[in-house]
Amino acid sequence: MTNTEIAKSAQISDSQRVAMLRQMLLCRMFEDRVFYLFLQGRMPGTIHQAQGQEACAVGVCSALLKGDMITSTHRPHEHAVARGLSVRSLMAELFARTTGCCGGKGGSMHLGDAEQGMLPAVAIVGGGILLAAGYALAFKQRKTGNVVGCFFGDGATNIGSFHEGLNVAAIWDLPVVFVCENNLYGASTSIASVTRVPRLSERAVAYGIPGYTVDGNDVEAVYDAMMAAAKLARDGKGPTLLELETYRFCGHSRSDPGHYRPKEEVEFWKTRDPLVRYEAFCLEEKILTAEQIAAIKQSVEDELDDAVSFAEASPHPTPEDCLEDVYA
Amino acid sequence: MQRTIILPDLGQTTSEAKILEWLKKPGEYVERGEPLLVVETDKVNMDIEAYERGFVRELLVAEGEMATAMSSIAVLTDTADEPFSVLAEAAKPAAAEPVASAPVVAEKPKGQVLAVPGARLRARELKLDLSLVQGTGAGGLVTRADVDRFAAKQEAPVPRALAAMAATVVASKREIPHFYAVRDVSMSHAAAWRTQWNEATPETHLTFNDIFVRCASMALADVPRLNIAFDNGAYRQHTEGDILMVVARDPALLLVPLSDPSQFSWEEFRNAPREAPAPLLAVSNLGMYGLREFSAIIPPGCTSALAIGAVREEAVVRQSQIVIEKICTLTLSADHRVVDGVSAARFLERVQFHIDNL
Numbered sequence: 001m002t003n004t005e006i007a008k009s010a011q012i013s014d015s016q017r018v019a020m021l022r023q024m025l026l027c028r029m030f031e032d033r034v035f036y037l038f039l040q041g042r043m044p045g046t047i048h049q050a051q052g053q054e055a056c057a058v059g060v061c062s063a064l065l066k067g068d069m070i071t072s073t074h075r076p077h078e079h080a081v082a083r084g085l086s087v088r089s090l091m092a093e094l095f096a097r098t099t100g101c102c103g104g105k106g107g108s109m110h111l112g113d114a115e116q117g118m119l120p121a122v123a124i125v126g127g128g129i130l131l132a133a134g135y136a137l138a139f140k141q142r143k144t145g146n147v148v149g150c151f152f153g154d155g156a157t158n159i160g161s162f163h164e165g166l167n168v169a170a171i172w173d174l175p176v177v178f179v180c181e182n183n184l185y186g187a188s189t190s191i192a193s194v195t196r197v198p199r200l201s202e203r204a205v206a207y208g209i210p211g212y213t214v215d216g217n218d219v220e221a222v223y224d225a226m227m228a229a230a231k232l233a234r235d236g237k238g239p240t241l242l243e244l245e246t247y248r249f250c251g252h253s254r255s256d257p258g259h260y261r262p263k264e265e266v267e268f269w270k271t272r273d274p275l276v277r278y279e280a281f282c283l284e285e286k287i288l289t290a291e292q293i294a295a296i297k298q299s300v301e302d303e304l305d306d307a308v309s310f311a312e313a314s315p316h317p318t319p320e321d322c323l324e325d326v327y328a
Numbered sequence: 329m330q331r332t333i334i335l336p337d338l339g340q341t342t343s344e345a346k347i348l349e350w351l352k353k354p355g356e357y358v359e360r361g362e363p364l365l366v367v368e369t370d371k372v373n374m375d376i377e378a379y380e381r382g383f384v385r386e387l388l389v390a391e392g393e394m395a396t397a398m399s400s401i402a403v404l405t406d407t408a409d410e411p412f413s414v415l416a417e418a419a420k421p422a423a424a425e426p427v428a429s430a431p432v433v434a435e436k437p438k439g440q441v442l443a444v445p446g447a448r449l450r451a452r453e454l455k456l457d458l459s460l461v462q463g464t465g466a467g468g469l470v471t472r473a474d475v476d477r478f479a480a481k482q483e484a485p486v487p488r489a490l491a492a493m494a495a496t497v498v499a500s501k502r503e504i505p506h507f508y509a510v511r512d513v514s515m516s517h518a519a520a521w522r523t524q525w526n527e528a529t530p531e532t533h534l535t536f537n538d539i540f541v542r543c544a545s546m547a548l549a550d551v552p553r554l555n556i557a558f559d560n561g562a563y564r565q566h567t568e569g570d571i572l573m574v575v576a577r578d579p580a581l582l583l584v585p586l587s588d589p590s591q592f593s594w595e596e597f598r599n600a601p602r603e604a605p606a607p608l609l610a611v612s613n614l615g616m617y618g619l620r621e622f623s624a625i626i627p628p629g630c631t632s633a634l635a636i637g638a639v640r641e642e643a644v645v646r647q648s649q650i651v652i653e654k655i656c657t658l659t660l661s662a663d664h665r666v667v668d669g670v671s672a673a674r675f676l677e678r679v680q681f682h683i684d685n686l
Contacts, residue, residue, distance in 0.1 A: 032361065036379035039336045041398045255338055257374035 059222025071128035126159030155186020216244030
């Protein structure tokens with residue numbers, strides 16, 4: 001895996017490329033901003049960040065339609081940004097304000113908005129997989145033609161719900177794409193130390209469904225793979241397992257300095273930074289100029305400034321708000 | 329423009345961290361996102377990145393010292409040589425006593441501050457930097473009232489001992505299910521005995537407090553139920569009558585672990601070692617302040633706490649006669665995970681017994 005180029009897709013227009021680059025920048029800069037706010041003590045709690053995994057989130061979500069659904073994990077910020085939830089509502093949620101996507105009652109690990117196509121994230125490892133299968137069953141019974149994109153990490157592939165969810169989706173031909181973001185570590189545990197399967201996509205064989213390993217730091221490769229898998233699902237041909245090979249540049253959470261990762265490994269993956277690669281691609285293909293990219297970055301900064309001001313000016317939930325959104 | 333960098337809350341079990349190393353020294357430039365320092369928390373050593381860019385001008389916490397989450401640890405400026413000031417709210421080294429809250433100015437431009445002479449005088453008295461005071465007079469003129477207002481706003485730092493006490497009592501009240509047993513004990517015999525003792529052996533002068541401490545230690549041997557430690561669901565019987573003496577000290581309390589006073593004679597009592605590893609009975613006395621009675625919070629690790637009021641004269645009825653007696657009210661706070669009401673009552677009864685048999 002020394003490829004730092006982009007596998008140019010035949011089905012992506014240049015205007016789509018600009019939109020995808022901006023979404024990836026928004027993901028990265030959102031995460032960076034949250035990190036700085038955390039260091040400044042303005043944002044409380046611990047956080048799980050995804051810097052380095054932007055091509056997975058944006059590649060997958062760009063291949064989805066309105067009405068489709070995604071499920072997410074304890075590391076949901078980039079999924080939510082890529083799915084198109086407003087940065088204001090996400091920032092407000094992180095600040096625990098009523099204007100947040102969950103009314104300020106969910107926080108970092110429960111970002112989501114079902115109306116916008118993202119079920120609130122489930123922080124339990126593998127917890128989203130069964131919800132994804134269930135949602136896909138609803139799509140199938142209602143014949144909506146929609147699919148579910150189900151994000152989880154490499155750590156989840158040894159969880160019971162992975163087996164149950166993939167199996168039930170396979171036998172019922174459910175319209176779901178299982179997206180495994182393999183960033184090589186489940187918290188601090190190397191995936192190689194907990195499975196003998198060299199490629200996690202091979203596990204699809206056990207369920208009789210297709211499985212592919214894709215360069216998760218190449219947004220166009222991810223997009224193409226997701227488009228193909230989503231088409232199978234929409235056509236009633238059942239689920240696919242996609243393994244996206246990627247890397248998180250940060251620790252598992254803010255309190256994890258990531259000492260378990262060799263320095264050379266981190267340096268190697270930095271050369272494969274999905275943003276560096278895609279910016280270089282857009283320049284080379286003359287889709288954008290350096291000035292235009294700088295202007296996009298500035299507009300993202302402005303959008304984030306606005307989101308932070310909006311969030312900090314919004315009210316916190318009141319004790320009475322605890323009684324809202326309670327169903328049982 | 330200057331920017332103050334704070335130590336983030338690192339999401340660990342404590343809010344303190346040790347500054348191991350500054351990766352940037354004063355004069356060096358740090359980019360946003362670049363590692364600025366290495367800290368040691370109770371779990372790991374980790375790099376902390378700068379969340380602002382600029383020239384490092386002042387490191388407020390030296391390498392090897394502790395800093396509290398959210399306290400200021402460094403000052404950056406946009407340019408390498410612009411003036412800046414260091415405010416006193418900056419983190420202080422752990423060992424240092426809290427100092428006056430007035431801001432200390434490292435460098436400041438020699439600009440003229442508009443102020444009335446009284447304000448200048450007042451600022452000098454309070455050791456305040458006048459240029460930091462917002463003037464409300466004409467053209468921003470600083471008045472004496474402005475200086476006073478500014479000084480009042482500077483919060484006094486919380487002494488560390490006080491903060492430690494706060495944490496301890498909160499933990500104790502949260503963890504230990506307290507209940508209280510109160511008994512008036514007669515001190516008439518003890519008072520007479522003490523007067524006699526102090527006349528006969530003035531070199532070992534005894535106080536009422538000494539009598540209570542030693543008698544409580546003896547009562548502990550009589551009621552072993554109070555001498556059981558509760559630790560994470562496990563019960564451990566102690567056999568020594570060790571006492572944790574609570575001594576008033578400003579600003580917080582001092583705890584003295586006395587090794588089983590019942591094992592020492594009255595002559596040796598004062599020189600008993602103060603190194604008991606884990607006393608289970610705390611004794612606190614506020615009688616000298618005229619309190620009739622009070623109830624104590626059980627210090628973490630202890631099973632009960634005996635609170636002693638003032639020895640007072642009172643008219644009491646003895647065998648259908650009104651007599652004047654010396655009375656003291658004792659309040660035992662006890663941990664109901666270990667002690668029950670009957671044991672608490674028996675303990676106080678045994679204290680009275682030993683006081684009566686001096």
